[in-house]
Amino acid sequence: MSGNKINTSLYEEEWQLILDSLSNTIFNEEIKDEVRKNARNLFLKLQKEIPLSSS
Numbered sequence: 001m002s003g004n005k006i007n008t009s010l011y012e013e014e015w016q017l018i019l020d021s022l023s024n025t026i027f028n029e030e031i032k033d034e035v036r037k038n039a040r041n042l043f044l045k046l047q048k049e050i051p052l053s054s055s
Helices: 012-026 033-049
Strands: none
Touching: 012 033
């Protein structure tokens, strides 16, 4: 999978759903710290690379 680009052809609403889901995962106290850390890192990366217009 290394070197593969993500498909950014999702609709803005779909990207927002992904970011919201990651955000919920970050604050979920029932998951392992490593999972929460990975979700946070992915959230920050996607948020930076896929700027969405403010709703």
